[in-house]
Amino acid sequence: METGGAPAPIRAAEALRKKLAKIGLHSEADLLLHLPLRYEDETCLTSVERALNGEAVQLELTVRHSEVQFRPRRQLVVRAADASGEITLRFFSFYPSQQAMLAEGARIRVFGEVRGGFFGLEMVHPRLRKIAEGEPLPAALTPVYPTTAGVGNGTLQKLIGAALAEAESANTLADTLPDELRQRLKLAGFARSLRFLHMPPPDADRDALQARQHPAWRRIKFDEVLAQQLSLRRAYLARRDQGAPVLRARDDLGARLLDSLPFGLTGAQTRALAEIGGDLAQPYPMQRLLQGDVGAGKTIVAALAACQAISAGWQAAFMAPTEILAEQHYLKLCDWLQPLGVRVAWLAGSLKSKAKREQLAAAAGEAQLVVGTHALIQDSVDFARLGLAIVDEQHRFGVAQRLALRKKGGNPHQLMMSATPIPRTLAMSYYADLDVTVLDELPPGRTPIKTRLVADNRRADVVGFVRKHVEEGRQAYWVCPLIEESEALQLQTAEETYAQLAAELPGLRVGLVHGRLKAGDKQAVMVAFAAGGIDVLVATTVIEVGVDVPNASLMVIEHAERFGLSQLHQLRGRVGRGRYESSCVLIYAGPLGEVARQRLKIIFEHSDGFEIARRDLQLRGPGEFVGARQSGVPLLRYADLEQDAELVELARTVAEEMLNAHPTLAAAHLRRWLGAREELLKS
Numbered sequence: 189m190e191t192g193g194a195p196a197p198i199r200a201a202e203a204l205r206k207k208l209a210k211i212g213l214h215s216e217a218d219l220l221l222h223l224p225l226r227y228e229d230e231t232c233l234t235s236v237e238r239a240l241n242g243e244a245v246q247l248e249l250t251v252r253h254s255e256v257q258f259r260p261r262r263q264l265v266v267r268a269a270d271a272s273g274e275i276t277l278r279f280f281s282f283y284p285s286q287q288a289m290l291a292e293g294a295r296i297r298v299f300g301e302v303r304g305g306f307f308g309l310e311m312v313h314p315r316l317r318k319i320a321e322g323e324p325l326p327a328a329l330t331p332v333y334p335t336t337a338g339v340g341n342g343t344l345q346k347l348i349g350a351a352l353a354e355a356e357s358a359n360t361l362a363d364t365l366p367d368e369l370r371q372r373l374k375l376a377g378f379a380r381s382l383r384f385l386h387m388p389p390p391d392a393d394r395d396a397l398q399a400r401q402h403p404a405w406r407r408i409k410f411d412e413v414l415a416q417q418l419s420l421r422r423a424y425l426a427r428r429d430q431g432a433p434v435l436r437a438r439d440d441l442g443a444r445l446l447d448s449l450p451f452g453l454t455g456a457q458t459r460a461l462a463e464i465g466g467d468l469a470q471p472y473p474m475q476r477l478l479q480g481d482v483g484a485g486k487t488i489v490a491a492l493a494a495c496q497a498i499s500a501g502w503q504a505a506f507m508a509p510t511e512i513l514a515e516q517h518y519l520k521l522c523d524w525l526q527p528l529g530v531r532v533a534w535l536a537g538s539l540k541s542k543a544k545r546e547q548l549a550a551a552a553g554e555a556q557l558v559v560g561t562h563a564l565i566q567d568s569v570d571f572a573r574l575g576l577a578i579v580d581e582q583h584r585f586g587v588a589q590r591l592a593l594r595k596k597g598g599n600p601h602q603l604m605m606s607a608t609p610i611p612r613t614l615a616m617s618y619y620a621d622l623d624v625t626v627l628d629e630l631p632p633g634r635t636p637i638k639t640r641l642v643a644d645n646r647r648a649d650v651v652g653f654v655r656k657h658v659e660e661g662r663q664a665y666w667v668c669p670l671i672e673e674s675e676a677l678q679l680q681t682a683e684e685t686y687a688q689l690a691a692e693l694p695g696l697r698v699g700l701v702h703g704r705l706k707a708g709d710k711q712a713v714m715v716a717f718a719a720g721g722i723d724v725l726v727a728t729t730v731i732e733v734g735v736d737v738p739n740a741s742l743m744v745i746e747h748a749e750r751f752g753l754s755q756l757h758q759l760r761g762r763v764g765r766g767r768y769e770s771s772c773v774l775i776y777a778g779p780l781g782e783v784a785r786q787r788l789k790i791i792f793e794h795s796d797g798f799e800i801a802r803r804d805l806q807l808r809g810p811g812e813f814v815g816a817r818q819s820g821v822p823l824l825r826y827a828d829l830e831q832d833a834e835l836v837e838l839a840r841t842v843a844e845e846m847l848n849a850h851p852t853l854a855a856a857h858l859r860r861w862l863g864a865r866e867e868l869l870k871s
């Protein structure tokens with residue numbers, strides 16, 4: 189598998205090869221890295237008499253009778269026995285070959301869970317093998333492979349065994365880690381580890397093997413993670429070979445924007461801007477992620493980066509995931525930049541066709557900054573000379589959408605922003621191809637947000653609290669209960685909540701905003717709220733991301749137990765943005781499930797987004813966390829980001845070292861682990 193050229197196809201009949209392809213097994217090399225899911229102990233036999241209900245056992249039997257029954261549904265029913273008693277084997281799906289194997293008089297070994305059925309002992313779908321009289325028992329644990337319909341474990345075992353023998357004799361299992369490195373990291377050899385996992389010797393440490401903690405597993409998991417790191421790192425380096433416009437400010441636009449602000453930048457903002465500014469002046473495309481907790485002030489950093497692009501004679505695009513947010517950015521950016529003479533265009537799905545034509549013409553022509561939603565990446569959009577693409581709340585976009593924006597303007601620099609802090613192991617594993625800047629400081633003068641948990645039987649008190657708050661001149665958000673199953677119900681709930689609060693708060697101006705409002709109406713409500721024309725804004729989670737109204741300093745969330753942690757954190761982050769003391773009231777309805785209780789406890793005790801995200805990861809596991817991002821990254825089959833965090837750390841440094849000092853081995857490693865799949869990643 190080290191030799192270049194096309195990988196050797198699996199030596200099997202065409203029909204079998206097709207089935208194997210379904211589980212991603214195309215070549216002999218794929219077979220080698222197809223490792224057992226678990227192991228079963230088939231080294232000893234039990235007798236029918238001694239088999240216990242619910243226990244997984246192995247029996248050696250002679251078939252007495254075999255027939256296909258049709259009631260209650262089609263099934264193959266086999267009566268078989270050993271010297272101590274009889275048992276029924278049931279198969280609800282079976283192949284003619286299996287039926288033939290189970291003819292009367294056949295000698296078989298079956299492995300499975302015994303159940304005490306109505307008609308005596310039975311096994312449903314045991315694994316089975318025909319044997320010859322007196323055939324010895326296996327001496328070692330039996331690997332159980334991930335398999336597919338029509339391919340038995342035994343078949344896979346044979347194919348893999350043959351592939352392994354072949355590879356060993358052809359000497360293609362050479363280690364891709366230099367000896368010195370392997371010893372330093374105390375990692376087992378590759379070939380040995382592979383053989384060990386496919387064919388564990390009789391004296392193998394069974395617990396370590398099952399728990400995937402054995403040194404052989406450690407080596408394989410390390411290799412897998414290393415391949416991921418190498419591939420991401422290589423993508424990162426490959427980007428440096430592509431050209432991008434060198435964006436050096438040619439006037440004082442940025443300085444004038446800074447002068448016009450009522451505040452100065454925080455140290456963190458200044459540092460971030462310096463990093464971004466440095467990247468933009470390079471002749472290869474920046475791909476930087478700006479992370480900062482909600483309210484950290486990412487928008488102004490982006491605006492100043494845009495100034496650099498504009499002042500260099502290029503365009504900047506600013507894309508946000510929702511129309512409310514995009515609109516808000518648009519208004520703010522106009523506010524900041526139009527007085528300085530910058531031409532800003534606006535693109536969103538809701539634009540009427542005439543306005544749209546005008547804005548498209550602007551993008552293709554004299555506009556210097558184009559703000560919008562996904563509309564920015566549609567085919568009809570042509571940028572005259574896009575130099576910088578900014579993507580806000582990037583985790584809300586899929587990989588494809590971000591790539592599309594990049595392709596829009598040849599090869600613009602990319603600035604991605606996210607308030608969803610990614611725990612370190614995840615970031616290392618899924619964002620290794622990005623540079624990351626963290627805004628680790630909030631603007632000054634923020635008072636911490638007080639979080640309160642209130643049971644729903646005290647809702648009336650909360651309404652009183654809202655009134656008092658408004659009477660002090662502040663504004664409030666009231667987030668409706670989340671109803672994920674049905675959009676119609678969600679809408680109804682929002683309208684009911686609105687009507688109820690309007691009735692409960694006479695004299696106060698209550699507004700409503702939800703996802704189904706027409707874009708224009710949504711905008712009108714948001715503008716009114718921002719201008720202080722609405723006291724209490726009843727809202728669905730459409731306000732979750734980015735919305736910024738400093739005078740709003742109370743956030744009430746009904747049925748808080750239904751929301752996810754990052755949602756709660758984002759929602760809470762809508763307040764605490766001005767100089768007023770802010771609070772967040774989480775109304776919950778009991779009885780609480782364990783996870784919901786944990787979530788509320790975490791959000792109550794913590795305000796730091798990274799800490800919340802870290803705990804969220806523990807609560808949920810990494811799968812859900814990464815979302816769309818996953819589609820572009822080699823998935824891990826064997827390593828586990830949480831459990832094997834230490835390996836990820838290690839692989840990250842080793843990847844760097846390998847690419848520098850051992851490029852040939854690094855390439856061999858990638859070929860071994862990613863093979864053809866690597867092509868996908870380059871797209």
Ligand code: ADP
Binds near residue numbers: 451452453454488
């Ligand atoms: P986020 O990082 O969540 O996108 P925003 O960019 O919306 O945060 O900023 C939150 C609020 O803080 C805005 O009203 C913004 O104008 C304000 N802000 C940003 N930077 C500073 C600063 N250095 N000093 C004071 N206020 C700031």
Ligand code: MG
Binds near residue numbers: 486487580734
């Ligand atoms: Mg923001």
